[in-house]
Amino acid sequence: MITDGIIYGINKNMITVEFGGDIRQNEVAHVIIGDQRLKSEVVRIRENLADLQVFEDTRGLKKGDKVEFSGELLTVQLGPGLLGQLFDGLQNPLHKLAEQYGQFLKRGKAVAALSAEQLWRFSPAVKPGAVVRAGEALGTVPEAIFEHQIMVPFNFTGIYEVAEIADGAEYRVNDKIAVLRDDKGNLRPLSMNFFWPVRKAVNIYQERLSPVEPLISQIRIIDTMFPVAKGGTFCIPGPFGAGKTVLQQLTSRNAQVDIVIIAACGERAGEVVETIRQFPRITDPLTGRSLMERTMIVGNTSSMPVAARESSVYTAVTMAEYYRQMGLDVLLLADSTSRWAQAMRERSGRLEEIPGEEAFPAYLESIIASFYERAGLVRLRDGRTGSVTIGGTVSPAGGNFDEPVTQATLKVVGAFHGLSRERSDARHYPAIDPLTSWSRYQSFIGSEQREMIIKLLSRANEIEQMMKVVGEEGTSITDFIIYLKGLFFDGVYLQQNGFDPVDGATSKERQSHVFELLEKIIGGYFAFDNKDEARAFFQKLRLSFLSLNSAVWDSDDFSRYENQVAGLIRESCQQEEDAINITNRQAFMEQDFDSTFIRARSTRTLKDGIPLHHDDDYRGEDADDLQ
Amino acid sequence: MRTIYNKIRWVSGNVIMVQAEGVGFGELAMVAVPGGSSLAEVIKIEDNRIFLQVFGGSSGISTGSEIQFLGHGLKVAFSENLLGRIFNGIGEPRDKGPRFTDNLIEITGEPVNPAKRVIPHKMIHTDIPMIDLFNSLVESQKISIFTSAGEPYNALLSRVALQAQVDIILLGGMGVRFDDYLFLKNALEEGGALTRSILFIHTAAEPVAECLMVPDLCLTVAEAFALEGKNVLVLLTDMTNFCDALKEVAISMEQVPANRGYPGDLYSQLAARYEKAVDFEEAGSVTILSVTTMPGNDVTHPVPDNTGYITEGQYYLNNGRIEPFGSLSRLKQLVNKDSREDHRAIMDGMVHLYADYQETLEKKAMGFRMSAWDNKLLDYGTAFERGLLDLRVNIPLAAALDRSWQILSACFEPQETGLSSELIDKFWPGDDEKSKIDQDRA
Incomplete structure (x- = not known):
């Protein structure tokens, strides 16, 4: 029994429909206008009036236009042939739409996701x-x-x-x-093939496991310092221009998973175009096949209907869960979840709901949480495992992380890769800020080593801030070397040239090999007579290391540059001890790691590099400790 | 004959409500206002209550004013005859030319299918070194000039309009001061570019709501020309006024504001316009260069902030020049690899050295002693500012690259520049050229 209704009111993409009979919350309905059928979804029912969000432009709709309720929830089609395709937020294949209807997305036009002809x-x-x-x-x-x-x-x-x-x-x-x-x-x-409602998580597995195995993205700062586990979640907040999208594109290209799904949600169409035009021409080194064959794109870009943007992330995650059910590792990259949240905000505003912070709906947090919770590593009923990893970018208003979407996301993800404008302005890519980012997952290096690097970087940062005030002259040589070490590690390891064919993707073996080499430098004891000598040494070391970074793994060039680096270390580094001990002794007088960390942060947030007063006192303490 | 309604029940801001039947969402109406009539657009329907946004403003509207619905949404005439013409914010002639009524196209806002877009690949030369050399403008790019009140942004726009190698220019003005309008018009006329331009100008004196249509009118016409194979450059000034008009409507409709009074759909509204920038497969292109004035020069203000997330880069126009830092053309990598082999290296190298110069300036200001290297940087910074950064400099890309080499050779030894030895062998100026620049400097 299909229920009919008629339009009572229209407010942009939200229509109010008078209906008789039974309808369901979130069921799909079609507005009939001439020969067009506009897909819409029930979002609220009040007595005999239902509010529906229309997934298309509502221009020309009139009071009294007919609405047909389908009785079905919003679903996607699941079956062979999804891979390699570009869909819109409602799973219409865009290439086929283009073949049939030309340059523009005409409203009311739908095409089945899977080809009915292919054998x-x-x-x-x-x-x-x-x-x-x-x-x-x-x-x-x-x-x-x-x-x-x-x-x-x-x-x-x-x-x-x-x-x-x-x-x-x-x-x-x-x-x-x-x-x-x-x-x-x-x-x-x-x-x-069959259909599955997008807002319902697929949970027909034996058990959910805790994510432990690292997902190798081949981006050093992520894999080594702030790793992501298969089946885990991570978020990338950052102001515009900090490189979120480039980072997502690199991850989608280099991540070592079976399938990558890109949900381009309310972002520029040009970015989707780059992916669909370039991926078919790139060979995936893992499989030797075109990268597009393991990729799916759900592209509901910023000028496409807003309601479909809201559902596009669910379309993407449902397809991810479908492939997970085959025992595969799927990575879902959502760019950007802020646009998704804004779509919810627009809907909420038109429903005249009582707004929460920055007019986002009060249920924003729970919706974000339940979306990220659809990630997971699971043991299937036949004993195999499969995983869905979700990474979402966040575009905070004004680049300020204290806004509702970033904060709601931080609560539920396992890793936080915060991009900073300072780093991107300085062309330090990827612009993930090592002093604010974190990850709860295991890296292939030990947690002690990770802590050691963080300490080194935050101490180096403090020294840098101090140097801005007191000048190089007022800095002790020991501090200066720590500063140079931090700068060096950042420059040759955390930064990575995404456009360099070799440096752009670093395998796990290579990362751990190179990291061992770096540990010797960080932990090494260097006695320089003066600062110029120290600076010259680290500059030389840096150049050799950069050459090493762009040498092919296991090649003659690689061993040549590696020997060069090792030679430099032997020349100047006077004793080699356990790296962690030395670094701890040298760099960190503070017993409490956290306070160093927090202090580094508070200094960094100050404008013009003028540190707080207590830092001056703090410097004094350090000087004593160094004696 | 369509029914005429004359029962206005509600007037708030520029929004009125009338009871009527059979009206479509987005439909236009003519509303009688004192001394004439004004266009209005249906922005909400609730049963038989029709809410209209009156473009001419609601001042003086009587509850008995007549309203006639037109049965269609906003349309714009499209033909070659538009070239050289000037219209107001709702598409009526501002010059003395005729009104067009044939070949009307409706403004639908249908998005382009991403599958039909191509990767941008052609540079638009403007002869402004800070654009061509450092942040190239690319066909089908959408990019904004972030600036603040009082900066010469309209002069910059008119220069780009005159010098850019495109087929057609569409200039959309929103809330422009009347003398700015005259300035833009005269600049195009004197430069001989008016015959390939179409202007839609809403001046600050006119009702605020009339500026809401300007981007749509410009972009619809631009798109139609692009589909005929033309390369169109759309210049929009100033998008902040457009956003403020959106804010005004949203507040009169009692919408919950999201951020500093702006509606929650500001991003989508801006994106719907900016995303019209496109390079069609097998047809022309639409490039958008807009102006966004930042209130209080604050880039985190909702308008520049949302714009920055949508556009493909921004030019910071500050103190009368395009800042080398912060300014970014996201698409420049797609074109500057094919211009001249030294383009990228010069672009990076010059800015790098200029950043060092800035640091030296800071050090100098704090009273630190200047080393020999510092003095070289100070020389370099001055030469760079005078020879390239100054907005008055007007030279093609190749000349700008040559000038960069001259500046470098006048200030540094080759190995100090950080440029590769191959490029230095090829481009480092000989002594005779060097003496030329020395003379220039003298």
Whole structure:
């Protein structure tokens, strides 16, 4: 029984509909205008009036226009053929829309996500009589480099017996490939695709595990210092121009996962264009195939309808969960979650809900939390594991992290990669600020070593701030060397040239190898007669190290530059001890790591580099300790 | 004959409400106002209560004023005849030319399918070294000039309009002062560019709401020309006025403000306009250069902040010059690799040295002793500012690159510049050229 309604009111993309009969919250309805059908979704019901957000332009709609309720929730189509595609926020394939309707996105035009024509070679994995449950494989078809599992639809509850199963031949996605019999004896025919409501998390796994295995992004500052685990979550807040999108693009290119889904949510169309034009031409070193074959893009860019932007992140995460169910590791990159939150804010405003901070709806936090909670490492019913990792960029208003979206996100993610304008202005890329960022996941280096680096960097930063006031002359040589070490480590390891073919992506082996080399320098004891000598040494070392960074791993050049670096260290570094001990002794008089850290932060936030008064006192203490 | 309504029930700000039937969302109406009539647009429908935004302002509107709905949304005439013409904010002639009624196209705001866009690849030469050399403008780019009141941003816009190698220029003015309007018009006329320009100008004296249509009118016409294969440059000044008009409407509609009174959809509103910048596969392109004045020169103000997240870079126009720091053209990497082999190296190297110069200046101001190197930097900084940074400098890219080499050679030894030896072998000026610059400096 399908319910009908008529339009009562229109406020931009929010319409109020008078209806009779039953409707469901979040069900899909279509507004009929001429020969166009505008997709919309119920977001509130009040007596006989329902508020619907329309996923299209509402120009020309009138009071009294007909609305057809579908009885179905907003769903996406799941089956073979999703990989390599570019969808809009409602899973319309944009290339096919372009073929059929030209340059512009005409309203009311929809195309099925999966091609109904394409043939897939099916290999059955079960025999008639087998017992199956939702999410278990009935067979496979090859898709790109994967064996795409054709699974029992996720909404099938209970236990089923396979009554019929197709043999190994070619089928279209809508052809019947199996018939299941439920416990009451009813027969259910199945094809290779099914629909799943986007706002509902797929949870037909055995158990959720805690994320431990690092996800290698090949970006050194992330993998070494602020790692992300497979099945974990991370966020990248940063002001405009700090390089969020470039960082996401590099991650999508180099991350060592099976599938990458990019949700370009309310951002520039040009960025999506770069990905769709470049990825097909880039070879994935892991598979030897085009990078596009492991990538999916959900592109609801900033000028596309706002309501569809709100749903686009769910479209993306649902497809991620679908591939996770096949035992794959999926990385979802959402750029930018602030635009998604703003779409919610626009909707909330039109519903005239009581606003929270900065007019964001009061439920902002819980919605952000439940989105990130859809990430996870899971053990499937057949014992394999699969993961969905979610990384979202945040675009805080005015670049100020004390705003609702950043704060709500920080509460729920496992790693925080904060980008800073200072670093990007200084062309220090990736502009992740090592002094504010953090990660709760395990790195391949020990936590002691991580702490050591953080201490070195924050101490070096303090010294730098002090030097701005007292000049180089007023700084002790010991402090000066710490400062140079921090600068050096930042310059040759944390910074990475994303456009250099070698330096742009550093494998895990290479990272740990190079890090060991660096530990010797950081922990090494250097006796220089004066500051110029120290500076000259670190400049020389830096140049050799940069050459090392752009030398191919395991090549002759690499060993040559490595020897050069090692030679330099041998020349000037007088004793080699346990690096951690030395660094701790040299650099950090403060017992309490946290106070160093916080103090470094407070100094940094001051304008014009003039530190707080207590830092002057603090310097005095240091000087005593150094004696 | 369409029905005429004359029962206005509600007037607030520039928004009125009338009871009517069969009206479409976004439809236009003519509202009788004292001494004539004004266009109005339907912005909300609630049962038979129709809320209209009156472009001419609501002052003097009577509850008995007549309202006639037109049955369609805003349209703009499109033809070659538009070239050389000047219109006001709602598309009526501001000059003495005829009104156009044929070949009307509706302003729909349909977004371009991302699958049909191509990666930008052509540079727009402006002969302003701080743009061409350091932050190249690229066809189909959207970029804003971040500036503050009192800066010569309209002069900069008119110069870009005159010198940019594009087919058609659309100039949209929102809340421009009347003498600025005359300045822009005269500049285009004298420069001989008016015949390839179309102006939609809303002046500060006119009703505020009339500026809301200016970007849409400009961009719709620009898009139509682009689809015919033309390369169009759209200049918009000043987008902050546009945002303020949006704010005004939102407040009259009793919308909950998001940030400093601006509506929550400010980002989407701006994006819908800026995203019209496009390079069509197999057709022309639309490039947008806008002006955003920052109230209090504060870049975190909602207007520049949201703009910065949308545009592909920004030029900071400060103290009458385009700042080398902070200014950024995100798309420059796509074009400056093909211009001249020394372009990128010079771009990076010059700015790097200029940053060092700034540090030296600070040191000097704090009374530190100047080393020989510091003195070289001070020389360099002065030469750089005079030879390239000054907005009056008007030379093509190749000449700007040559001048950069001259400045470098006059101030430094080759190895001090940090430039690669290959480039130095090829471009480092000989002694005779050097003496030329020395004479110039003298």
